[in-house]
Amino acid sequence: MSSLFDLTGKVAVVTGGTKGIGRSIAKGYAMAGAEVVITGRRQEGCDEAAAELNDELGGQSVRGIACHMGEWDQIDALVDRVYGDFGRIDVLVNNAGINPAPVTVSDCTEAYFDKVYAVNVKGPIRLAGLVAPRMGEAGGGSIINVTTMGAYGGGPGVGIYTSSKAALHNLTRAMAGEWAGLNVRVNSLVPGPFMSEMMKGSMRFDPEFPERSGKATMMKRVADCDEIIGLALYLASDASSYATGHDFKIAGGM
Numbered sequence: 368m369s370s371l372f373d374l375t376g377k378v379a380v381v382t383g384g385t386k387g388i389g390r391s392i393a394k395g396y397a398m399a400g401a402e403v404v405i406t407g408r409r410q411e412g413c414d415e416a417a418a419e420l421n422d423e424l425g426g427q428s429v430r431g432i433a434c435h436m437g438e439w440d441q442i443d444a445l446v447d448r449v450y451g452d453f454g455r456i457d458v459l460v461n462n463a464g465i466n467p468a469p470v471t472v473s474d475c476t477e478a479y480f481d482k483v484y485a486v487n488v489k490g491p492i493r494l495a496g497l498v499a500p501r502m503g504e505a506g507g508g509s510i511i512n513v514t515t516m517g518a519y520g521g522g523p524g525v526g527i528y529t530s531s532k533a534a535l536h537n538l539t540r541a542m543a544g545e546w547a548g549l550n551v552r553v554n555s556l557v558p559g560p561f562m563s564e565m566m567k568g569s570m571r572f573d574p575e576f577p578e579r580s581g582k583a584t585m586m587k588r589v590a591d592c593d594e595i596i597g598l599a600l601y602l603a604s605d606a607s608s609y610a611t612g613h614d615f616k617i618a619g620g621m
């Protein structure tokens with residue numbers, strides 16, 4: 368049974384793996400035997416997070432490489448670097464995402480829009496677009512786009528963020544269809560409220576947000592980031608070999 372979830376010999380890239388949900392996903396993949404590349408905006412932050420994870424796990428399987436997900440050129444360089452150093456990517460998690468202070472549609476500036484859509488939509492398109500054909504040449508792989516429960520609904524003040532995630536959600540279907548023949552599976556992982564840096568940051572402009580989000584779930588609580596690991600591992604591994612083009616919620620019944 369455990370071989371279904373085994374990632375030994377695989378290379379995984381987790382964008383935004385320095386903190387929060389991405390960091391827990393990276394930890395889970397390393398625990399399952401993968402070599403894991405985590406990314407974030409600053410090399411120092413990537414090195415620190417990788418060192419902390421390696422200490423925690425007692426190994427050297429996590430490496431940090433800086434890459435701004437809104438910058439096309441940096442994404443190209445990331446892919447070159449990972450293929451240069453590791454020779455393959457078997458699992459790609461488009462996890463890095465931003466949700467800045469809420470803004471209404473009327474007050475949204477061009478800069479705000481461009482920033483959110485660059486990181487949440489443009490980056491995942493470019494990164495997956497570069498990696499999928501090479502995954503296919505090597506026999507296949509799994510791509511996981513991290514979206515949000517808000518992608519199904521949205522609401523006042525958060526529409527720029529939730530619509531960017533809805534776009535990514537929709538792109539999962541396009542990617543899955545375009546790459547199924549390459550044996551590259553693509554799915555959306557859809558979190559509800561998790562106690563990450565992003566969640567803590569929301570308290571700056573809405574102190575009640577975490578509590579309200581927890582109450583909006585059936586389980587009446589916000590998740591710990593490590594509670595993402597089981598589903599992320601399922602989607603990355605052979606355990607999900609017939610799953611592609613789908614969205615998988617992990618949201619306490621929200």
Ligand SMILES: NC(=O)c1ccc[n+]([C@@H]2O[C@H](COP(=O)([O-])OP(=O)(O)OC[C@H]3O[C@@H](n4cnc5c(N)ncnc54)[C@H](OP(=O)(O)O)[C@@H]3O)[C@@H](O)[C@H]2O)c1
Nearest residue numbers: 383385386387388407408436463464515560561563564565
């Ligand atoms: N937490 C939740 O309740 C929740 C709910 C639904 C969906 N999500 C989604 O889950 C994903 C992870 O969220 P989180 O809550 O774990 O967020 P987080 O704690 O804020 O962590 C975000 C990660 O993304 C990286 N990042 C931010 N901007 C980046 C950029 N421009 N380029 C590259 N990396 C960047 C950060 O790294 P550095 O700071 O080192 O650059 C960090 O590792 C996001 O896509 C988010 O939308 C979260």
